[in-house]
Amino acid sequence: MEQIVIIGGGAGGLELATQLGHRLGRKGKANITLVDKNRTHIWKPLLHEVATGSLDTSVDGVVYHAHAARHGYIFQLGEFCDLDAENKTITLAPSFDSEGDQVLPERKLNYDKLVLAVGSVSNDFGTPGVAEHCYFLDSHTQAERFHHGLINNFLRINQKGTADNLEIAIVGGGATGVELSAELYHVADLLKSYGLPKMTTQQLKISLIEAGPRILPALPERISLAARKELMRLGVNVRESVRVASAVADGFMTSEGEMIQADMMIWAAGVKAPDFIRRLSVFQTNRSNQILVQPTLEAKGVDDIWVIGDCCACEQPDGSWVPPRAQSAHQMAACVLDNLIALTKGHTLKPYVYQDHGSLVNLSRYSTVGSLMGNLMGNSMFIEGRIARFVYISLYRMHQIAIHGWPKAILVILAEKLGKVVRPKMKLH
Numbered sequence: 345m346e347q348i349v350i351i352g353g354g355a356g357g358l359e360l361a362t363q364l365g366h367r368l369g370r371k372g373k374a375n376i377t378l379v380d381k382n383r384t385h386i387w388k389p390l391l392h393e394v395a396t397g398s399l400d401t402s403v404d405g406v407v408y409h410a411h412a413a414r415h416g417y418i419f420q421l422g423e424f425c426d427l428d429a430e431n432k433t434i435t436l437a438p439s440f441d442s443e444g445d446q447v448l449p450e451r452k453l454n455y456d457k458l459v460l461a462v463g464s465v466s467n468d469f470g471t472p473g474v475a476e477h478c479y480f481l482d483s484h485t486q487a488e489r490f491h492h493g494l495i496n497n498f499l500r501i502n503q504k505g506t507a508d509n510l511e512i513a514i515v516g517g518g519a520t521g522v523e524l525s526a527e528l529y530h531v532a533d534l535l536k537s538y539g540l541p542k543m544t545t546q547q548l549k550i551s552l553i554e555a556g557p558r559i560l561p562a563l564p565e566r567i568s569l570a571a572r573k574e575l576m577r578l579g580v581n582v583r584e585s586v587r588v589a590s591a592v593a594d595g596f597m598t599s600e601g602e603m604i605q606a607d608m609m610i611w612a613a614g615v616k617a618p619d620f621i622r623r624l625s626v627f628q629t630n631r632s633n634q635i636l637v638q639p640t641l642e643a644k645g646v647d648d649i650w651v652i653g654d655c656c657a658c659e660q661p662d663g664s665w666v667p668p669r670a671q672s673a674h675q676m677a678a679c680v681l682d683n684l685i686a687l688t689k690g691h692t693l694k695p696y697v698y699q700d701h702g703s704l705v706n707l708s709r710y711s712t713v714g715s716l717m718g719n720l721m722g723n724s725m726f727i728e729g730r731i732a733r734f735v736y737i738s739l740y741r742m743h744q745i746a747i748h749g750w751p752k753a754i755l756v757i758l759a760e761k762l763g764k765v766v767r768p769k770m771k772l773h
Contacts, residue, residue: 345375346373346688347375347377347453347455348374348377348455348457348458348459348684349379349434349453350376350377350378350461351379351380351434351461351462352424352460352461352462353379353380353382353419354388354463354673355387355388355653355673355677356461356652356673356676357378357461357652358378358406359677359743359746360459360461360680360681361412361415362411363681363746364376364417364681366415366416368685368688369417373688376417377417377419378419379419379420379422379436379453380408380419380421380422381422382484383407383409383421384406385406385408385747386405386406386484388463388670389519389670389739390740392487392524394487394488395490395494396524396527396770398770399771401484403763408421409421411747420451420453421448422451423437425437425620426624429646429647432454432648433453433454433455434453434458435450435452436448436450436451436452436453437450438450455648456648458648459680460649460650460651460652460656463617463618463653463655464618464653464654464668465480465482465615465616466480466481466482466614466616467613467614467615469613471588472589473592474591474611477591477592477593478515478591478609478610478611479610481520481524490610493608494608497510498535498540503542508547509549511605511607511608512550512610513596513606513609514553514610514612515553515588515611515612516610516614517554518561518613519560520612521552521610522552522705523705524610526574526580526710528548528550529548529579529580530710532544532548533545537769538768545578545579548579549579551604551606552575553588553604554582554583554584555586555587555588555613556584556585559571559575559582560705562667570713571707574710574713575707578710591611595609616633616634617633617634619633621634621635627646628644629657632657634656634657635651637650637656637657639658639695639696640679640693650680652673652676652680653668653673653676654668654673658696658698660697661697666696666698669703670739671700671701674743675698675699679694682694702714703715704735704736704739706736712732714727714732741753744757
């Protein structure tokens with residue numbers, strides 16, 4: 345029986361594994377295996393909510409083993425570390441527990457068709473001190489690490505009272521940096537309801553640092569201006585056209601010699617595919633380590649390997665490149681699903697064409713701004729407020745439907761609603 349292996353259980357990888365499990369796995373037409381180094385899935389656009397405690401991964405995460413049992417595929421816990429494209433095998437590194445004891449040995453998996461959906465990591469561009477002193481939000485493990493540090497600082501400030509401030513500096517004015525800035529003010533405002541009345545929003549000092557001339561540089565200027573206005577109303581110190589030269593223990597040093605003090609530093613300035621992709625010496629890659637693909641999303645120069653999501657470098661007919669967004673991963677997963685099914689029937693593969701459905705930025709409970717339709721209409725429609733918030737939430741609901749199916753997704757959404765009635769509005773542990 346044909347072996348189809350998917351590496352990476354992010355938005356695209358999990359959706360693809362689910363649908364292949366339904367179409368092929370349950371019918372005994374192929375063995376579908378999903379590989380991920382984590383045990384649970386969290387939709388990546390929500391990692392800023394994990395970081396602030398608005399989302400609890402132990403409650404809101406999707407457990408891969410349980411999900412696989414329900415949807416016709418196999419889950420393998422492990423970190424992808426090597427590829428033998430000639431013999432069609434992948435190697436998973438041994439895994440260890442927190443005490444250093446081996447849980448799983450090194451393993452090799454055979455494949456007939458391989459899909460790489462390994463996502464992206466933060467790109468520090470070699471900036472000195474960033475790796476040592478900054479938090480990153482590439483995974484829910486890193487987001488939870490930031491959350492623990494944040495809660496400890498909240499406790500520290502609350503103990504001292506009004507005599508101290510919590511200074512947080514965020515480098516990168518993209519969607520992650522902007523949404524995190526607003527969400528931090530939201531959770532600080534909740535603290536008085538959970539026994540920390542002396543840690544107020546007035547004591548939260550956030551600097552959002554962007555090297556370019558405006559925040560949200562990849563989005564239309566009107567969205568950028570609306571988001572900037574709202575952030576400044578909250579109290580965020582928006583620093584545009586400021587380049588960070590280095591990070592030290594107590595803040596960032598700019599290229600002009602200015603010191604931006606910070607108790608906590610977050611780096612969210614750009615992404616790249618993981619470095620090991622380039623070290624495999626199998627693929628053609630760009631300077632961001634992304635794998636160059638054919639129009640059908642097959643890796644260039646390698647047989648029987650497809651690439652989707654943030655690690656994929658896909659050039660469109662007009663010469664533009666598909667942006668690393670959740671909607672791109674969703675569309676790529678659908679295209680590879682159709683192509684893998686087409687192969688089983690001897691049909692022609694179809695090329696992937698990116699459809700821009702617009703962009704939305706959620707500023708916590710304060711506002712949501714964005715554009716809809718994108719290139720579907722040749723222009724975009726600016727939206728904000730409750731309509732934009734509804735559309736933003738709908739994107740996550742679509743992902744839930746893709747991985748659970750309509751009946752289960754409705755039950756999951758209802759469970760979330762009921763849970764919010766009895767659970768705290770933020771995680772405090």
